[in-house]
Amino acid sequence: MTESSTTDAESSTELESRYGARRRSASPKSQRWMIIGALILALGAMVYFTVGNAVGQITHNDVGYTIISDTEATVDFEVSKDQDVTVQCMIHVLDNSYAVVGARVITIGPHEGSEPGDRSEYYRTELRTESRGVTGVVDSCWDIE
Incomplete structure (x- = not known):
């Protein structure tokens, strides 16, 4: 070494x-x-x-709205949910200061389909308003079962 x-x-x-x-x-x-x-x-x-x-998730998307008059509006929206679930959604019509001038809770029952693409459906609802609104939105949706 x-x-x-x-x-x-x-x-x-x-x-x-x-x-x-x-x-x-x-x-x-x-x-x-x-x-x-x-x-x-x-x-x-x-x-x-x-x-x-x-699976089991409820989502909603605003699609559109129409202000028909000072006392009426429609809101178009999409709800994605499992086919066998019943949900309720709170719909609001807002004025230019974001105050709620119309509100409605709608119930959406079970619907047909078994594919993942069948989870989503489009809906239209009419609302009465206290004064003229400027927009319509889905505030929230929840499972009622």
Whole structure:
């Protein structure tokens, strides 16, 4: 053994006794399996959150409105829900200061269909107003069962 290799071995032993032995890194095969496992878990989580959030969820979107007169308006909207669920939605007509000048709760019962695309349907409702409105919106929808 040469003097430099003896010195390297002594310094390595001294460092190990002071700081502990060097960590071994995972083999390339183990790293590959860890990456594959992480990807499978990520894919599973994505499917769970995508499908799990759609089932049983009630959503609504404003489609349009028509101010017919100072005392009447119609609101068009879309509701997405499970086909066998009955929901109620609060519809508002607002004036230019965002005050509610008309309100109505409508009940939407079960409907036909079994495909995921059958969850959404469009509705139109008429509302009486206290004064002239400037917009019509769906405030909220909830399950009544």
